[in-house]
Amino acid sequence: MSAPRHQPSDEPVYRESAPVVRVSALRGGHCRLRLGAPSIAASIRPGQFVNVGPPGDSTLLRRPFGVYQTLDRTDIELLFKVVGKGTAALAEVSPGDELDIIGPLGNGFDLSEDFAETAVLVAGGFGVAPLYALAQALREKGSQTYLFVGTEEDVPVETSDSSMQLSFVDPDVKITLTDFEELGAVARVASMRHRPGFFHGLASELLERFLHHAGSGCNARVYACGPWAMLKRTAGIAAEYNLTCEVLLEERMGCGIGACMSCAVRLKGENGEPVYARACVEGPVFDAAIVDWDAK
Amino acid sequence: MSAPRHQPSDEPVYRESAPVVRVSALRGGHCRLRLGAPSIAASIRPGQFVNVGPPGDSTLLRRPFGVYQTLDRTDIELLFKVVGKGTAALAEVSPGDELDIIGPLGNGFDLSEDFAETAVLVAGGFGVAPLYALAQALREKGSQTYLFVGTEEDVPVETSDSSMQLSFVDPDVKITLTDFEELGAVARVASMRHRPGFFHGLASELLERFLHHAGSGCNARVYACGPWAMLKRTAGIAAEYNLTCEVLLEERMGCGIGACMSCAVRLKGENGEPVYARACVEGPVFDAAIVDWDAK
Amino acid sequence: MKPSLRTTIAGIEMVNPLMMSSGTFGFGEDFTRFSDFDNAQVGAIVLKGTTLKPRLGNPPPRIAETPAGVLNSIGLQNPGVEAVVTEILPRLAESGLQTPLVANIAGETVDEFAELATRFSQATNLAAIEVNISCPNVRHGDLDFGAEPRPASEVIAAVRSAPHLPLIAKLTPNTARTVDVARACVDAGADALSLINTLTGMVIDLSSRRPLLGNKTGGLSGPAIKPVAVAKVHQVFDAGGHLVPLVGMGGISNGDDAYEFILAGAAAVGVGTVLFYNHRAPREISAGLAAHLERAGFRRLSDAVGAAHSKKHWRKGSDETT
């Protein structure tokens, strides 16, 4: 992945009137939403997103969401947190309602080649949502996957206690994300509050400990999604260890398909001059090495 | 009733979170809506109105509606036609939903004194809605009530064939409004289209025939609600026969309680100069003799 | 400790910074028909725009709904200054009302504005005069008095020369020269600025194919115009509006909106169109505002005023760039 081309994308985008198949409220205002969207489900790749029109008249713009997973090749599942008007309206839908969605949008994670044997996923809060589909893909590729989630609030997906011991943390750090552990991934949750079973600190510190422990021979690839400060730290650590790192950036969007230049992400340009790339076409996944981390 | 005073009204207005008790869709996009609103139901008089906040975010302003009838002294029933955004949203409510309503608003029909033995009600389409409560009150006062409804579309309330013969129309003009006939009122429906059972012509022509037939001794009082042109004709006929006529005028409203001057109705002022009265305080019922019928 | 909402601007002492906007609150005698509404809940009441002679107003329809907004063309229907000063204000005084009252005046000439101010100065229960140089009904040649600095300044200077009462100049958003007009008003003696009045707009009725309002155009208010109003308040504050208090208004419907205007630079806020669909808005807005202040750690409202600005000095309107 290198600096963006600013060319129109030619990947087809579908609009679907997607019936709500299931809505489940999770802890901390999180919500899991399963939608029937066969054209999108059949073509979406990890790290790509959909743009959902909230029901009712209280919003104009669509809301972008990563896809947690595709199910039965016909449905997609979103995992989101209620933060404002649009997500509040989405959390209120009932099975049978239809949502107007478009997708797949964006570039997605780079899974084309030279994937590493070890993959480390770093997430902040519900930044974990777009990483599950990635973890599934990585399992198919045979990578050993680690996931470090940092959150001050409730963990957005179901957790359990892992029986697996990890050499780079205390044995009592054992809260894991059930979905991910079932995939064979090793997951741990970090929190700045003292909470039993949690790692006390930042998710990026878990990454650092892991890499330190793995040593210089480790050919891991790092993937991250979450708040800017967390991504910046994660990118810094990956760079220190000379590892490729891909970050999924959440930018505010207008059209979602490349026409309006709303979703600008500042990258370090070829000759050091900054350029703005579109998160909805050249992103939302960017090579952390070319993102201008001083932009925010 | 004389020219308005432009004084603040001191009648209390209640705001209620009114649960929907029943919604029934009628022919022609009409809808009957029963709401639990005890404070309003206990105090509202015929010709007064309520101001209803449509559900959802698609409208800002409340919508004014006459009250078809009060039920059990705790509920009110509205009868309305879907014409735009607000009424469309109202037609979609379900029992148990709550609507934000305020009332009673406006002056109402003059039932305080010198009511006549004979009352003639003239309505255009769903202008019949605010007249049922009036017909109920007139029955209590012992008046014989006639109702003439003009409509090109579906009749907004249930109709049946009346067996009662009327001397001033052909015997095959017999479509009556069931609710009204049950009150002992004589009702007939006029239409400009040829329709069996209907009077072919305008509702005001029915009024004219009735008055002509009754002769000059008739001390009827006329009440009307409907489109401007119909009210103007009705007012003209009443004036010709020297009868008091009250009209319920539907003006677009802002606040509904007298503060904004949005709901202006042009009246003939004392010295011939026009004045604007507020339909929400000095109206919506006006003495037809002081309305400036050339204003529209 | 709960932050205090007490506010004094231009000498008007208010229990909270919520001023009921002119034209949306009559003469303060209507909303009290609601058993759960009390004029004592509000910071101040700005009376309906008043002219020298009684004014008939515009032909109906006078109101239309637009996306997230309301268009009105009342045309300043009012009983004239004589009736307000000799009947309405005394009636309000007798009722024992303690809420500060602000007259809103609209003249057709500079002299009329001055005369209106003189007449209102005779009232004993007025806290201030708001000078409506922004009513789209009353024009100075082709433009509003408030569209250009010169006529705006002439009006304020003329009104200033009338006796004592504090003056608030009410600005129009329908001009590119808001900052210049604001400065001209302050230089001419305005003690506060209120902004914004309505944006000029039109709705066409598709069945009659004619403008829906009797007067064709009207003034747009309500949530739709909030971003325009916030930008104007921010811009005027930045350009020196912090030297006099600003009353921010335009689409405020809850505590969030009021807080947004305060951060932008408003020392008090106007509450208008929302009253038409929620008479409880004043209570909800002051509660919401207090909660914001508390959460953000502001002890007094005044500490939050203009908090969205980095620096506070007169600057050339460079903040208008987008």
Added chain:
Amino acid sequence: MKPSLRTTIAGIEMVNPLMMSSGTFGFGEDFTRFSDFDNAQVGAIVLKGTTLKPRLGNPPPRIAETPAGVLNSIGLQNPGVEAVVTEILPRLAESGLQTPLVANIAGETVDEFAELATRFSQATNLAAIEVNISCPNVRHGDLDFGAEPRPASEVIAAVRSAPHLPLIAKLTPNTARTVDVARACVDAGADALSLINTLTGMVIDLSSRRPLLGNKTGGLSGPAIKPVAVAKVHQVFDAGGHLVPLVGMGGISNGDDAYEFILAGAAAVGVGTVLFYNHRAPREISAGLAAHLERAGFRRLSDAVGAAHSKKHWRKGSDETT
């Protein structure tokens, strides 16, 4: 018989009067990713605002949602005229696109506007040039070029002197002098006027307590501004805008809205923000518009243009009164 929607304005021949608005439709190559969207459905495509040099644009966030509206501060990010003329336009030509293309130009000086027009005149597949004298990014001293008649007229005259292409002047609503600016543009040689560009607005983020957009202010578009846009179109048409065709825009999201602008005096309409949430809008709008024309008995679109007006002649802007 179905009424025809074919429209020609300023020599641009269009299958319908729907012009995709500058900045909301990229360079025409994005919406075609939808299998149910075809550029052949639209009347014309106005390309993203283009400057002499490539332009970085404003810092993000660049977009915010407001009540019934959208606030943007893109800051004219574009690859510069060179890339548009030598890469993008040829690519569009090769793709076989028949839809008329309109360049939208934004200069920082009068000379830059003229040079942009000259450069675009070299393209072989352009139908017209829209002159953006209303971009709140590019200022003439303190104000937009489009806020006052003189600078507006200078820009149009300079652009006019460049070779051949029809010129559309795009007007700003952020001024009290719209009619004067419109007249000045027509006198200086504009073949059509398009109106309106966005209203200046701001949103403040309540948690960071700073303006949400990276550029602080932005341009307000979408349904919220429709009444303002309709009023401007009506006013300019009334004042003589019927002498040149008007392209009306601002919040159009369905056939009703488009018909409203046509009745107000627009010969063609711009479709912008609605594309962000409904890419099928162009199809729905043209179907809705045709249905309105048919129901009202108009045989041709042009018969409906300005039908909301009683008389059609240059008048002093007396219609602005509310």
